Amino acid sequence: MNTMSSGIHPSHSQRRRGRLQLLLIVAVVLGPMLLASAMYRFGFWVPESRSYDGVLIATGEGRDALGITAPVTSEPRWELLVTAPHGCAEACQDLVYLARQINIGLAREAGRAGHALAVGAALEDAYEQRLTREYPQLKRYTLDPAVYDANAALPRGAQLWIVDPLGNLVLRYDEHAKGKAILDDLKHLLKISQIG
Incomplete structure (x- = not known):
């Protein structure tokens, strides 16, 4: 029992x-x-490391936040965009060259990306001719310096931006950025991207 x-x-x-x-x-x-x-x-035990070298733009802003008017393309691609709100001086020209070299460095993935230049002032005639001759695939945009300057958070001087196929700003680099680091960042973005 x-x-x-x-x-x-x-x-x-x-x-x-x-x-x-x-x-x-x-x-x-x-x-x-x-x-x-x-x-x-x-904010404790949060890792300090990151897997990218540029400045992350996590605000969802597009090219229009920089004062750029870009045409809508039928073939969306990643883009290495060089901006120079007050003319394309030596630092800007170096970034344009770097953007092209990075695009070439993508090898078989090069078709998924392009390079572009957005300036807020007219280019010197000699440089304009050089771009036409040596950079046939470079897209050209106009940049409104008043819109760019109105945003105090934007850095002054020439910058290189990685733009996603939807036109959103992803990463930003200044004139001292290393090409290998930018190439590695872009390769990583292309690897994980479901678009473009």
Whole structure:
């Protein structure tokens, strides 16, 4: 008779073990969520490393935020965009050359990207002729310097931007950026991209 009643009514130690198992299950399910929320909220144990070299533009802004009017293309591609709001001086010209070299460096993936130049002032005649002769695939956009200058967050001087196929700004580099680092970033973006 005692054996039957112990099966129907669990003993104190069996109840304690059951509660402990329930608490462990709840801790396993809720613990990681609570820890992740606390890490996000208070910023502890967050890795400082990153897998890109440029400045990440995570605002969802497009070329129009830079004052650029770009035509809609039927073939969306990634783009290495050089901007120079006040004329294309030596730093800008170096970035235009670098953008072309990076595009060539993509090898078999080169068709998924292009290079472009957006300036806010007329180019010198000699450089204009050189671009026409040596950079036949370079897209050209106009840039409104007033719109560019109105955005205080934008850096001054020539910049190189990686633009996604939808026209969104992704990464930004200044005139001191290394071509290998930009190429690696663009290759990584092309590898994980589902568009373009």
